[in-house]
Amino acid sequence: MKIEELREHLCERHPDLCPLFSLEFGDGILVVDAEKLHDAASDLCDLGFDLLGWCTAVDRGTFFEMVYRLRSRTMQVGMFLKCQVPRESPSIASLTDLWPAANWHEREVYDLFGITFEGHPDLRRMFLPDDWPGHPLRKDYADDRMIRRPDYF
Amino acid sequence: MALVDRLAKSLDGAPVLLTSVDALIDWSLGHSLWAMPMGTACCAMELIAASFSKFDFDRHGTFPRPDPRHVDVMVMAGTITRKMQPAIKRLYEQMPDPKFVVAMGNCAISGGIFFYDSYSVVRGVDEFLPVDVYIAGCPPRPESLQDGVLQLRELLATRSIDPAKRYPKELLLPTPSDERRGEAKPAEGEDGEPA
Numbered sequence: 001m002k003i004e005e006l007r008e009h010l011c012e013r014h015p016d017l018c019p020l021f022s023l024e025f026g027d028g029i030l031v032v033d034a035e036k037l038h039d040a041a042s043d044l045c046d047l048g049f050d051l052l053g054w055c056t057a058v059d060r061g062t063f064f065e066m067v068y069r070l071r072s073r074t075m076q077v078g079m080f081l082k083c084q085v086p087r088e089s090p091s092i093a094s095l096t097d098l099w100p101a102a103n104w105h106e107r108e109v110y111d112l113f114g115i116t117f118e119g120h121p122d123l124r125r126m127f128l129p130d131d132w133p134g135h136p137l138r139k140d141y142a143d144d145r146m147i148r149r150p151d152y153f
Numbered sequence: 154m155a156l157v158d159r160l161a162k163s164l165d166g167a168p169v170l171l172t173s174v175d176a177l178i179d180w181s182l183g184h185s186l187w188a189m190p191m192g193t194a195c196c197a198m199e200l201i202a203a204s205f206s207k208f209d210f211d212r213h214g215t216f217p218r219p220d221p222r223h224v225d226v227m228v229m230a231g232t233i234t235r236k237m238q239p240a241i242k243r244l245y246e247q248m249p250d251p252k253f254v255v256a257m258g259n260c261a262i263s264g265g266i267f268f269y270d271s272y273s274v275v276r277g278v279d280e281f282l283p284v285d286v287y288i289a290g291c292p293p294r295p296e297s298l299q300d301g302v303l304q305l306r307e308l309l310a311t312r313s314i315d316p317a318k319r320y321p322k323e324l325l326l327p328t329p330s331d332e333r334r335g336e337a338k339p340a341e342g343e344d345g346e347p348a
Contacts, residue, residue, distance in 0.1 A: 127236075136272040147276075149269035 003028050006077050014043045028079035037083045038093040041068070044081065045098045048072045052099035055106065057113045059139045063087050064115060068095070085115055094120040112137040175312075182225065182251070183306040184214040189224040189248070191241060194231030196258035196292040203295035210295075215302050221247040226305065228298070229282075232260040232267060233275040245282055253285045254278065255301050258292050265291060 006028060011018035017040055022029050032040045053069040068081040085092050094117035095102040106117045107126040114135035117123055125132065134141050142148075188210075190200050204210045204217055218224050221244045233241060245252070256278050259265030264276035278284060285308055288301040 141272065143272060146272060147269050 003077060003079075006075065006079070010047065013047060017043060028077075029082060030079060031082045034083050034085055034092055037066075037081075038095065038098075041081060041095050041098055044070060044079075048074050049079070050074070052095065052101045052105075053078070055095070055102060055109065057085070057109045057115055057137075059113065059137065060084075061139065064090055064113060066092060066109075066115070090115040091118060092116075093118050096120055111135070114138065179309045179312065183309045186213070186215045186226050186253075186302060186305065187218050187224045188215050188255075188302075189219070189221055189227045189244070190217045190230065191227050191244065192230045193233060193237055193241075194258075194260060196230035196260070199292045199295055199298065200228060200230045200257065203298045208295040208299065210299065210302075213299065213302055221245075222249060224248055225251065226253040226255055226285075226302075227282075228255045228257055229261040229278045229284075230257040230292075232265070233278055234273050235275055236273070238275050238281060241278070242281055253305060254282050255286045255288065255298075255305065256284045257288045257298060257301070258290055260291075262287050262289065 003023060007018075007021055007023070010021060017030060017032070020030055020032055020040075022031070030040065030044075049070040049072045051071040051073060053071055055066065055068040058065040058067065064085040064087060066083050066085055069078065070081055071078040083092070090113070092115060094106055096106065096117075097119065103121070104126060106120055107122070107124060109115050110117060110120075110123055111126040111128055112135055124130070128136070134143070136143075190197065190204075192200055200217075202208060210216055215226075221227075225248075227245060227248065229241070245254070256262050260267065260274075261278045264271070264274050267274035268276055275281070286301045286305050288297050290297055293301075
């Protein structure tokens with residue numbers, strides 16, 4: 001299935017998601033609000049996206065952006081699902097109930113960005129020690145051992 | 154080695170014997186430097202390439218052994234993370250004496266491209282182990298690695314089995330975390346002790 005056909009298919013089945021869908025660099029991107037993330041993901045799961053490749057977060061300064069990479073083995077098409085998480089209260093619904101693969105990926109995002117996933121079965125740190133202070137992939141992270149990069153680089 | 158050490162202590166007035174034993178031991182050790190490939194990152198690919206037939210490390214008597222108890226030299230190839238550091242130190246402690254460390258690549262020398270803004274990378278293997286040879290490059294070519302082994306052999310030739318002269322004085326360079334490295338000397342108190 002081509003990505004244009006996917007767009008028509010999505011608009012037919014879920015008209016509310018259709019205006020949020022865009023095409024960039026030959027890939028479908030669906031940007032939803034943080035409250036509607038779980039509903040949209042559930043709709044996509046019903047539509048045939050049976051594989052969550054990975055999920056990660058991006059620190060955009062004023063907010064975090066969650067990125068999910070979905071793929072459908074039946075339709076042979078992939079797409080991105082994105083949503084913005086406020087920096088003050090970084091919390092979002094967990095997608096572990098839809099795709100079990102989200103379990104460890106969300107733990108990793110929690111470990112390195114400090115985003116809390118509501119409904120996650122086992123939200124602990126993934127890589128860092130349990131007593132590690134802070135979340136190191138945030139842009140404003142600093143500790144005593146780090147050497148700041150000078151401006152001229 | 155322990156026997157020779159005792160011999161060196163008891164036979165203080167027999168330098169002729171010791172130089173001959175020195176030369177024999179340095180020759181035998183220098184031509185059978187078994188290496189532990191401590192590859193933690195992409196430099197390990199060059200280390201593997203150096204072992205195989207195109208570059209053929211074995212003609213220098215150097216070939217990889219995965220067991221720290223069999224090896225003379227640890228080739229530290231790759232980035233050292235804070236999590237890996239205790240394991241590397243433990244492997245080094247398991248190696249029998251005499252043991253040497255080769256820091257291969259910029260990450261093992263100084264942290265390399267991870268020097269700045271990194272929460273997880275140790276800035277060089279010499280933060281916690283004594284390094285004998287540094288090989289620069291990102292990654293170094295296998296030829297550089299072979300040159301490093303030849304340099305290590307030259308270093309061995311200047312070394313004595315006498316424990317007091319195990320390393321020549323000019324080779325005792327300070328490591329980055331050494332307090333001798335800074336220009337500022339520690340302020341001395343009134344009784345001559347460092348404050």
